[in-house]
Amino acid sequence: MDTVFASIITIGDELLIGQVVDTNSAWMAQELNKIGIPVKHRVAVGDVWDDIWYALGEESKHASIILITGGLGPTSDDITKPLLCDYFGGKLIVHEPTLEHIKDIFINRLKRPMTETNSKQAEVPDVCTVLRNDRGTAPGMLFEKNGKVFISLPGVPHEMKWIMENEVLPLLPVKFKTTNIEHRTLLTAGIGESFLADMIKDIEASLPPFIKLAYLPNYGMVRLRLTATGMDKEALLPTLAHHFNLLKERVKEYLVIDEDLPMEAAIGQLLLQHGKTIATAESCTGGYIAYLVTSIPGASAYFKGSIVSYDNSIKTNLLGVPENILQTAGAVSEETVTLMAEHIRATMQVDYAVAVSGIMGPGGGTAEKPVGMVWICVAAMGKTVAKRFDFKFDRDRNTQLTAINALNMLRIAICG
Known part of the structure; x- marks a missing residue:
């Protein structure tokens, strides 16, 4: 038909x-x-x-x-x-x-x-x-x-x-007699679309004609969507589930969630499941990470608050970053972002804290610290992880990539 x-x-x-x-x-x-x-x-x-x-x-x-x-x-x-x-x-x-x-x-x-x-x-x-x-x-x-x-x-x-x-x-x-259209979607982070395609090319090649694979990349993430189409829904579902499980197993190192949900919703689910709380200390993102987290209904159960420390005086007065650290290492540094994360975690008494500091552009970069350089830190009880990223895009994309990578680092910390 x-x-x-x-x-x-x-x-x-x-x-x-x-x-x-x-x-x-x-x-x-x-x-x-x-x-x-x-x-x-x-x-x-x-x-x-x-x-x-x-x-x-x-x-x-x-x-x-x-x-x-x-x-x-x-x-x-x-x-x-x-x-x-x-x-x-x-x-x-x-x-x-x-x-x-x-x-x-x-x-x-x-x-x-x-x-x-x-x-x-x-x-x-x-x-x-x-x-x-x-x-x-x-x-x-x-x-x-x-x-x-x-x-x-x-x-x-x-x-x-x-x-x-x-x-x-x-x-x-x-x-009209309509067909059945069934989707299964998973979200990955920390791997590019082309690398992902190489990783799963044999699975894609083995798909039956009634199942199609779509790559949906966006700001540091790639969604993989399987779509099965046919008149008999009950016949579609087992085959669709089989190939979806193959995909999940293959990309498990980068798997965020096996549902069609954004990163911030996946983080919310994780925090609720583990009974944990978070706070953020943001410089270069201007509160964007907090906005993403609180855009999910029910976020008050796990999100406690944020300090947007755009000016260095706020980093010193509210986030405990000594002036000598700012003068020697700089605002965009591992030392500064680590202190920001650890201080707000202690102050707000949360299980996890996320801190970011970077240069979004278009100006403000130097040879040593170019536009797009960002430090992200996630602090937890007994373990603090800081990582440098170098994004090379415009201000808006650098900001969004910073937020997504920060949330992904938080996800990795929660999952252990």
């Missing part, structure tokens, strides 16, 4: 000029994947009639489901609704349930009068199925043509998500 594909068309000039980042299509693709509908294309077009019309025709050649977001507002630049009306040969009519819903929003919820412009949101093509929008005024619309389904949704993310979750995702498996 042929695979049912979807295409996503996002509409708006703001997307093309970079004023708004398109998060809608990424979320939609993830949710479609969960119900066995892979996305063939993701296309962004501006608020141009001919461009939208062309995109609808082109994507219907490649996909059975075409999802459209944006352009459903009440103002003159929102042209999606009248265009769809022409494209599918309909005429605009007032959808009474939607009109009552809009009245309720303005009169009962917002306590303000509804304008004529607002009421136009209730106008829909008479050839569509209306999809209720409980989070806003613009309804979703479903059209069918030549065996293809076209679904138009608002561009406002929380409105789009509500319609997708409550109206669209339950409907699509009823209209």
Whole structure:
């Protein structure tokens, strides 16, 4: 049986000029994947009639489901609704349930009068199925043509998500016989993508045709994702599990977690499992490590606090680094970062402390201490480990690489 594909068309000039980042299509693709509908294309077009019309025709050649977001507002630049009306040969009519819903929003919820412009949101093509929008005024619309389904949704993310979750995702498996798509993902750190590929090339070569391996590198880490596709889910799972276990065993030296989770979530799980606590002392990262750790819900169970010692006086006054050490070894040194880690561990009474100091750039480097040079230290009871890194990128990437490598050193310390 042929695979049912979807295409996503996002509409708006703001997307093309970079004023708004398109998060809608990424979320939609993830949710479609969960119900066995892979996305063939993701296309962004501006608020141009001919461009939208062309995109609808082109994507219907490649996909059975075409999802459209944006352009459903009440103002003159929102042209999606009248265009769809022409494209599918309909005429605009007032959808009474939607009109009552809009009245309720303005009169009962917002306590303000509804304008004529607002009421136009209730106008829909008479050839569509209306999809209720409980989070806003613009309804979703479903059209069918030549065996293809076209679904138009608002561009406002929380409105789009509500319609997708409550109206669209339950409907699509009823209209189309979808395949099963199963993913297994692991996260590695401390090894580059090319070295990883060499390490597992025989496992990759042995994969059956219905299982694909993807390398997903990012800032000092590489995710490996196995994807199995087929109609019989129960037949897929044992083979997928077998090859995933082979991967885990092969890369165990660099394995962070065998789930599709970021490093900071893996660290959180480890700390909870071991009943341990941490604190950070950050110079060059400006609190970024603490931000990553506390971005995980429940981090208060293991994260106690941080000192951002950007200025040397803070290193001396709050982190116990003597001025003579700063003058002789320097702020970016093994001696300084070790004292930072050990002092904050004792002060905050935690099991582990992470400290970093470095030169992020673009200026500030010297021949002896170039831009990208970073010292990272992890202090624990009875054992302190410090390591020098030399990153050679821009400020943002150097900062992120510092944070990820610091967390990975913490992971290694916890795991022993």
